[in-house]
Amino acid sequence: MIWLTIMKIKHLNILPPTLLLALSALLSRFLGVFRDHLLAKMFGATAGTGIYDLDVYYAAFRIPDLIYNLLVLGVVSAAFIPIFTQYKKEADRKNAWEFASSMLHLMFIVILVISVLMYALAPYLVHLIAGGFDAEQLQLAVKLMRILLLSPILFSITSVIISIQDSFKTFFFRSLGPLFYNLGIIIGILYLSTTFGVIGVTWGVIFGAAMNLLIQLPALKLVGYKHFWTLGHRRSDVRKAFKLIIPRILGLSINQLTLIINTLIASFLATGSITIFYLADNLNGLPMGMIGIAFAITSFATLSELATEPTKQPFAEELKRVMGQILFLIIPATAGMLVLRHEIIDVILVYGKFTPSDAMLLAQVLGFLLISLFAQSLIPLLARGFYAFHNTKTPVVSGVLGAVVSIAGSLVLVLQMEMGIVGIAIAFSVGNILNVSLLYGWMSKKLKHDILDWMSVLKMVFISIIMGRLVFIAKEYLPFGGTTVTELLQLAVYTMIGVGVYFALARLANLKEFNLIWRQVKRIK
Numbered sequence: 001m002i003w004l005t006i007m008k009i010k011h012l013n014i015l016p017p018t019l020l021l022a023l024s025a026l027l028s029r030f031l032g033v034f035r036d037h038l039l040a041k042m043f044g045a046t047a048g049t050g051i052y053d054l055d056v057y058y059a060a061f062r063i064p065d066l067i068y069n070l071l072v073l074g075v076v077s078a079a080f081i082p083i084f085t086q087y088k089k090e091a092d093r094k095n096a097w098e099f100a101s102s103m104l105h106l107m108f109i110v111i112l113v114i115s116v117l118m119y120a121l122a123p124y125l126v127h128l129i130a131g132g133f134d135a136e137q138l139q140l141a142v143k144l145m146r147i148l149l150l151s152p153i154l155f156s157i158t159s160v161i162i163s164i165q166d167s168f169k170t171f172f173f174r175s176l177g178p179l180f181y182n183l184g185i186i187i188g189i190l191y192l193s194t195t196f197g198v199i200g201v202t203w204g205v206i207f208g209a210a211m212n213l214l215i216q217l218p219a220l221k222l223v224g225y226k227h228f229w230t231l232g233h234r235r236s237d238v239r240k241a242f243k244l245i246i247p248r249i250l251g252l253s254i255n256q257l258t259l260i261i262n263t264l265i266a267s268f269l270a271t272g273s274i275t276i277f278y279l280a281d282n283l284n285g286l287p288m289g290m291i292g293i294a295f296a297i298t299s300f301a302t303l304s305e306l307a308t309e310p311t312k313q314p315f316a317e318e319l320k321r322v323m324g325q326i327l328f329l330i331i332p333a334t335a336g337m338l339v340l341r342h343e344i345i346d347v348i349l350v351y352g353k354f355t356p357s358d359a360m361l362l363a364q365v366l367g368f369l370l371i372s373l374f375a376q377s378l379i380p381l382l383a384r385g386f387y388a389f390h391n392t393k394t395p396v397v398s399g400v401l402g403a404v405v406s407i408a409g410s411l412v413l414v415l416q417m418e419m420g421i422v423g424i425a426i427a428f429s430v431g432n433i434l435n436v437s438l439l440y441g442w443m444s445k446k447l448k449h450d451i452l453d454w455m456s457v458l459k460m461v462f463i464s465i466i467m468g469r470l471v472f473i474a475k476e477y478l479p480f481g482g483t484t485v486t487e488l489l490q491l492a493v494y495t496m497i498g499v500g501v502y503f504a505l506a507r508l509a510n511l512k513e514f515n516l517i518w519r520q521v522k523r524i525k
Contacts, residue, residue, distance in 0.1 A: 020171050020172070020175055021171055021293075021294035021297055024171075024175035024176070024178065024294075025178070025294055026290050027179055028181075028289070029285070029289055029290065031179060031182035031183065032182050032282055032286075033282075033283075033348050035182055035185050035189065036279055036282055036283075036348065037348050037349060037351065038186065038190065039054060040279070040348075040349040040353070041349075041351040042189065042193055042194075042353070043193075043353060053137060054272075054275045055133075055267075055272065056133070056137050056140050056141045056144065057201060057202065058263075059126070059129060059130040059263055059274055060140075060141045060142075060143075060145040060148060062130075062260055062263050063122075063129065063145055063149075064118075064148040064149050065256075065259075066256045067111065067118065067152040068151065068152045068155055069256055070256060079240075079241040079242070079244035079245045080100075080160065080163040080167075080241060081163055081166055081167050081301060081387075082304045082307075082388060082390055083099065083237050083240060084096060084100065084163070085167050085301055085304045086308070087099065088167060088168070089305065089308075093226075095237070097226045097227070097228060098228045098232060099232070099235065099238065100225070101230060101232065102231060102232025102238045103232075103238065103241060104160045104161075105231055105232070106231065106232070106233060106238065106242075107157075107159065108153070108156050111152050111153050111155075111156040112153055112156075115150075115152055115153055118149055119146050119149055122145045122146050122149075123138075125145070126138050128260075128264070129260050129263050129264055130263065130264065130267040131267060131268070132267030132269075133267055140198070143199065144199065147199075147202045147203065147206065148202055148205060150206050150209070151206055151209040154206075154209040154210055155209060155212075155213075158177065158209075158212055158213045161213075161216040161219060161220060162174045162177070162216060164219070164220070164223060164225065165216075165223070166300060168223050168301075169298070169301050169302075170219065170222065170223065171297070171298065173215060173216050173218055173219040173222075174216065174219070177215055177216060180208060180212050180214075180215050181208040181212040183208060184205065184207035184208020184210070184212075185205055185207075186204070187204055187207060188201045188203055188204015188205065188208075189201050192204060244387075245392075247392040257403065258406050258407050258410075258428075261410065262424050265410060265411070265415075265424065266421055266424065269414070269421060270420065273420065276358065276361055276362050276365055277365060277425070279349065279362055280365040280366040280425065281369065283341075283345070283348075284366060284370060284373060284376075287333035287337065287373065287377070288373060288377050291326055291377055292326055292330060292376065292377025292379075292380055293380055295322050295325060295381060296322075296380035296384050299318065299384070300384045300387070302318060303315065303318060303319065303384060303385055303388040304387075306318055307388040312447045313449060315385075315447065316447040316449035316451055319381070319385055319443070319451050320449075320451045320452060322381055323378060323381065323382075323452055324452070324512070324516075325513050325516060325517060326378060326381065327374060327377075327452075327457055327460060327513075328456075328460055328506070328513035328514065328517065329517075330373060330374050330377045331457075331460045331461055332463070332464045332498070332499075332502045333373070334370050334373045334464070335464040335468040335498075336467070336468065336471065336495065337366075337373075338370055338468065339498075340471065340491065340495070341367060342359070343475075343480050343490070344491065345362055345363055345366070346359060346480070346487065347484070347487050347488055347491055349362070361421070364422050364425075365421055365422055365425045366425075368422060368425035368428075369425050369428065371429045372428070372433050374436075375429075375432040375433045375435065375436035376436075378436050379436050382436065383395040383439065386439075386443070389446075394439070398435050398436075399435055401435070401438060402432060402434045402435030405430055405431045405434050406427045406430065406432075407427070407431075409423075409426065409427025409430055412427075413426055413427055453512075456511055459509050459511060460506075460511070463502060463509065464502065466501070466505060467498050467502045467505070468498070470497065470501050471494050471497055471498045474494055474497050475494065
């Protein structure tokens with residue numbers, strides 16, 4: 001009996017993996033949009049005080065997010081999948097599960113110890129990340145931070161289980177996790193925030209993280225997981241994994257430092273600046289999560305397998321294919337969101353305490369974040385390309401250089417040019433563009449093959465400009481406004497016009513990326 005029951009796993013991949021994750025990301029982002037709608041309606045950006053101050057909630061997230069992003073998100077998979085995939089390829093069942101069990105135990109212990117330490121240091125950490133807050137805000141931020149430190153502990157277990165699923169290229173249960181996470185936060189907003197303010201929302205986050213973990217457990221049975229009660233810290237594969245993790249952590253550290261410094265700077269700006277940036281980043285993340293992250297996740301196991309081939313051409317061809325598909329979708333998404341960002345913000349956020357002036361500032365910040373959306377969407381894929389070769393150092397260097405430029409730019413634009421939160425958004429985009437440029441150049445040099453069809457990219461940009469212009473004209477003939485239902489219908493019409501025009505022009509231009517995606521869609525039955 002083969003230890004990997006292929007048919008069982010494929011049975012749950014009802015849709016092509018990338019499409020499954022894209023749809024999951026779409027639903028999750030829609031829930032995230034609804035979550036932000038509720039937060040904006042109930043708290044506003046500049047109107048909150050006391051336990052209803054949303055700036056404090058977002059600032060308190062920074063340290064738990066730091067732990068999660070440094071030690072959990074992408075870090076485990078970068079080290080875990082290449083090693084586990086090799087065991088899977090060799091059908092070495094015992095070592096595969098012992099390695100997985102060891103990583104599960106060690107990651108849980110590491111995150112638990114760090115979270116306990118951060119709990120004790122919370123009063124000092126809050127001063128570091130939000131020095132512009134008054135005494136009441138600082139006290140509330142400490143309380144929220146200590147609650148939120150439960151989330152990285154839960155996510156540490158989830159991350160290993162998800163990495164196992166990714167290694168088997170089964171994505172059904174991992175695709176459900178973000179939906180349940182956002183549902184937990186929404187439940188906290190709807191049923192706890194009225195009485196407990198942002199404290200209730202914070203407990204919703206923990207509830208969502210717990211549901212995210214629980215929904216992953218059936219996947220372990222699906223892949224035939226066998227648990228070994230071993231710490232495994234002396235195993236050579238575990239040591240190798242942690243050697244791969246350390247450079248990845250260093251690279252993410254500078255990125256997280258960028259966010260911490262931005263939060264600190266924003267805490268000295270006008271009330272609501274932190275909230276504005278978070279909301280803009282969430283909207284900016286909608287297409288990135290659906291497209292960039294989805295393609296990067298589903299291609300990583302394949303890239304890890306191709307990295308072991310004697311020649312680099314298959315790897316280069318796969319990377320080129322995936323990069324082309326990402327840009328084929330992300331370039332028009334960027335153009336569409338730039339043209340429709342005011343309407344999107346009005347429909348989603350301008351309710352209750354969230355004012356039109358808040359919306360105007362948010363639109364400016366979002367516009368500058370969208371400029372680097374292509375870069376933000378390619379970075380996860382290119383970084384994973386290096387991880388597939390067990391190289392976590394190169395993405396560190398590019399990340400450090402990009403982050404240094406971003407931090408320096410924020411300081412200059414905010415402190416010297418007094419551009420406020422808009423300056424932070426501009427610097428953020430410049431840093432990401434530099435990061436992806438370095439990754440692309442170094443990967444091309446490593447593979448000695450073309451990894452991007454620039455003629456196709458130019459066609460995508462040209463077609464997207466035409467699409468954006470036609471959507472802009474449609475707005476003049478169908479003015480935006482009226483009831484919420486009317487605005488939603490108008491936004492849907494604008495979107496359908498944009499999608500229809502782009503895909504029609506892509507077909508006329510005979511873009512191979514369109515043909516690839518269209519063939520995948522036609523295979524769905």
